[in-house]
Amino acid sequence: MLDWTFVLEWGGFALRWLHVVTAIAWIGSSFYFIALDLGLHPEAVAAAGVKGAAWQVHGGGFYHIRKYLVAPAELPAQLTWFKWESYATWLSGFAMLVLVYYLGAEFYLIDPAIADLTVWQAVAISLGSLGFGWLAYDAICRSAFGRDNTRLMLGLYVILVGVAWGYTQVFTGRAALLHLGAFTATIMSANVFLVIIPNQRVVVADLIAGRVPDPKYGIIAKQRSTHNNYLTLPVVFLMLSNHYPLAFASDWNWLVASLVFLMGVTIRHWFNRRHAHLPAPWWTWAATLALGALMVWLSLPDGRGEELQEGAALPPAAARFAAAEGFDEVAGIVLGRCSMCHASEPGYPGIGRAPKAVALETPEQVARQAQRIYVQAGITDAMPPANLSFMEPAERAAIIAWYRSALRGPAPG
Known part of the structure; x- marks a missing residue:
């Protein structure tokens, strides 16, 4: 007899392996290009349109890298696109969501003590929230409200706090934090798929046609890339959180998840300033440690259990x-x-x-x-x-x- 549980366990392991590898590739390339962009220096003699350049050494070789403010005068014969790392990360993550949380909804997604949902209702809420999250985020970014980046980031943070609380009202603690990670990761990957890459394609099409590319496409793509930069570390934390009940299994799990977004900002701000060769804002590490200490305090045992109480109806x-x-x-x-x-x-x-x-x-x-x-x-x-x-x-x-x-x-x- 074929033991499907055995097959599913190995299938989950394979998907998790793929997801981790592709996430490493995506995060690595993202962090590299953020550091590269911030560390560019103007050259004494530079080609037209070059914003800055950097010399780097790696693997025994030297690299001379230049960035064009909009685009070069002519399209190079070979152009490498960085996109499949993002797509593969989201696709493998979604496959894991289906395998673990949709097919195992009665065990991992639904807690009748929180919300007495049927499987199809829970899955519909999950899928609907991911789609709605992207549509709402994109609409806000394109609105007049989104023209001020600081105001936009503050507004988006308030929304993320609300989403964190909302997920804990319908799903198990474990599923709530993981869904908040999936919600954020969907926005990040959609930024690449629906904004950054299409905008780059417009610039490439203009170059092929001999037109001067409009710089607005690069500005929009840069805004979304910056958002991805600050969201990366919180998403990694939320994806790992399902292994650590101190993060997901307390009454304040939604607040723990909200605080980690602030930690993502403080940590990345320090690195971004360093990459730009600006004075290091050492206060960010004090703020990060304070946020971490607050998260630990919020996770102190409170006697709350995630499991079904004795006597309640079994699914x-x-x-x-x-x-x-x-x-x-x-x-x-x-x-x-x-x-x-x-x-x-x-x-x-x-x-x-x-x-x-x-x-x-x-x-x-x-x-x-x-x-x-x-x-x-x-x-x-x-x-x-x-x-x-x-x-x-x-x-x-x-x-x-x-x-x-x-x-x-x-x-x-």
């Missing part, structure tokens, strides 16, 4: 596992071997909050985490870590038999 997928043969035995195994860490108030020394915010103190909670238990403690011995609670091979076999029995059996009701 159909979890109900199938609760009704499967061997469930009572498995529930006893998990409660005995795992609940010292996976609890609302962990009893194991050094653990302040349940790993991944997964509580395993009731049979209902065990049923909701069936797939994770099967993967982590059944077909692998990843949990308990170092087998600290001495789970026996027979107990792992019981978990495997129970999980596969549920997959073979009819759905409850």
Whole structure:
């Protein structure tokens, strides 16, 4: 029998690998060009239209790089476009969103204690918010309000805070922060796909036709590129946050997410000033540390759990596992071997909050985490870590038999 859980786990691993690699490529090229642009120097003798140049050394070779204020007089024979790093990052990230949060919506996306949504409703909110986010952002940037960059950035920050709070009102804490990252990343990638690259194509078309390119296209693209520069670090934090319950599993998770956008600004501001060979604003590091300390304080344990409370109705997928043969035995195994860490108030020394915010103190909670238990403690011995609670091979076999029995059996009701 083909074990689809096994296939999905490896599929998720492959997608995550691809997503990380493409994100490294996109972020690396983005940071490089920001640093290059800010570090340009005027040359004593420069070609017409050249804004500045830079000499760089890397890999044993020297590079002489020039930037044209609008475009060169003639289109070069070979032109490298930096776009696929952005596209591949968004596409692989969206594929992971579908695989983990849409196909596993009852486990990872929906918490009835927050909002009692059906799967299709939760997915519709997710997709709708990503699309609406880009449309609203783009409209604001193109409006009169968006002509003042400082005013625009402040306005966009207020919107992001509202979105952060809104996601926590409909999704699990883990999904809320990840969706805020996806919301922001969608804006960033759409900036490349729908604004920056099209504007560059207009300039290239003008050069081919022998026309003088309009500098407004470069100005607009530069504005969107600057936004991407300041949003990059917060997006990385939000994408990593689903592995760290101290970030996503508190009552103030939306505020933690909001503060990280300010940290992104302070950190990038320091680097941008350095790249431009301007005095380093050392105050930004004090501000960053203060913001980080505030985030840590907001994440202090408050007794709030993300998991479904005992006695609440189980979603159909979890109900199938609760009704499967061997469930009572498995529930006893998990409660005995795992609940010292996976609890609302962990009893194991050094653990302040349940790993991944997964509580395993009731049979209902065990049923909701069936797939994770099967993967982590059944077909692998990843949990308990170092087998600290001495789970026996027979107990792992019981978990495997129970999980596969549920997959073979009819759905409850």
